[in-house]
Amino acid sequence: MDTILAAEPEIRLTAFLSVLAAMALWELAAPRRRRDIPRVIRWSNNLALVVIDTAILRLSFPILAVGLAVMGEERGWGLFNTIGAPYWLAVVLSMLLLDLAIYLQHVMFHAVPTLWRLHRMHHADLEFDATTGLRFHPIEILISMAIKLSLVAALGPPAVAVLLFEIILNATALFNHANINLPRPVDRWLRWIVVTPDMHRVHHSVDPRETNSNYGFNLPWWDRLMGTYVAQPAKGHEGMTIGIEQFRTTRDLWVDKMLIQPLRGPASGHALDAPALSPTEQEQPLDSQTHSSTVSDTSKRNT
Ligand SMILES: [Zn+2]
Ligand SMILES: [Zn+2]
Numbered sequence: 001m002d003t004i005l006a007a008e009p010e011i012r013l014t015a016f017l018s019v020l021a022a023m024a025l026w027e028l029a030a031p032r033r034r035r036d037i038p039r040v041i042r043w044s045n046n047l048a049l050v051v052i053d054t055a056i057l058r059l060s061f062p063i064l065a066v067g068l069a070v071m072g073e074e075r076g077w078g079l080f081n082t083i084g085a086p087y088w089l090a091v092v093l094s095m096l097l098l099d100l101a102i103y104l105q106h107v108m109f110h111a112v113p114t115l116w117r118l119h120r121m122h123h124a125d126l127e128f129d130a131t132t133g134l135r136f137h138p139i140e141i142l143i144s145m146a147i148k149l150s151l152v153a154a155l156g157p158p159a160v161a162v163l164l165f166e167i168i169l170n171a172t173a174l175f176n177h178a179n180i181n182l183p184r185p186v187d188r189w190l191r192w193i194v195v196t197p198d199m200h201r202v203h204h205s206v207d208p209r210e211t212n213s214n215y216g217f218n219l220p221w222w223d224r225l226m227g228t229y230v231a232q233p234a235k236g237h238e239g240m241t242i243g244i245e246q247f248r249t250t251r252d253l254w255v256d257k258m259l260i261q262p263l264r265g266p267a268s269g270h271a272l273d274a275p276a277l278s279p280t281e282q283e284q285p286l287d288s289q290t291h292s293s294t295v296s297d298t299s300k301r302n303t
Helices: 001-007 008-029 039-062 065-075 080-082 086-111 113-123 130-134 138-155 159-176 184-189 198-204 220-228 254-265 277-282 294-303
Strands: none
Touching: 008 130, 008 159, 039 130, 039 254, 065 130, 065 138, 065 159, 065 254, 065 277, 080 086, 080 159, 086 138, 086 159, 086 220, 113 138, 113 184, 113 254, 130 159, 159 198
């Protein structure tokens, strides 16, 4: 066990590069949407950002989530290390709670205008592929890590659960941003257990009502439970526009522009700023589940 934990950086880097390579090949073999922007611009800048994010993260924190979980196990810190729950139960519950925390944190980054300024950079990518899943502002990465460390300290999860969670979350983020064409029946079945590219693509729609839905990165259940689930984009997957209204030039895709983006322009389009549906729109019957959650949320807000 100790050897596995000692090799954490190597294990995570190998898993990351393997999944990234697999997704890149899959995107070439079976793309879902037409590509308009040369891959070299987006890939070089999105990957440069990963290097910057990783360096800032390592320099800013003396210990990361897995290291803190090891320390918690050794010293008996946190809930699970105190109550002596069965090991398998502690592993499963820890992974579920970490995933719920990531969901809630994502909702918070959409709802608080200052946090939206940081997170909207993830949404400003003008296309949607595996490297979009890596595009996060370094300050968002630091805030996420601070939240994760607090949770690990309070919960005392088995270190293996944290390591597994980190590897799985990294892999699913690459998978559910990939520009891949999954057969519809497979997507329908798969999205009961994991967030699929079609499910997460709705979250990257330029329409704020769709941007502020489907917050899950890993398990799809939280969106269904909390009423933030939107099954499909109104304009269809080929017809929808990816990104946000505010930053739409190719120059905005460069890493220097990404880093200063939180300071540019107003914080429009966040979850509490989403345009309300007009009364006529609200009276119209809705096709299947599309927009059902957004309508009820908006009408709740209007009353
Ligand atoms: Zn988001
Ligand atoms: Zn995303």
